[in-house]
């Protein structure tokens with residue numbers, strides 16, 4: 001289990017990235033919200049979707065299985 005966070009500030013375009021607590025990119029988030037502990041990024045993404053529906057994406061580095069990239 002790891003604690004996950006969602007960046008409150010959208011980064012690239014409109015996506016707010018989900019990170020694990022130890023991801024170095026989380027250090028650059030000015031404001032973040034804890035998503036609690038999850039077994040995998042899938043659970044964290046669901047929690048983030050409840051806060052920011054349709055605006056979240058997994059971090060390329062720490063949540064690669066949940067990384068969707070830019071919408072086309």
Ligand SMILES: [Zn+2]
Nearest residue numbers: 019023059062
């Ligand atoms: Zn990350």
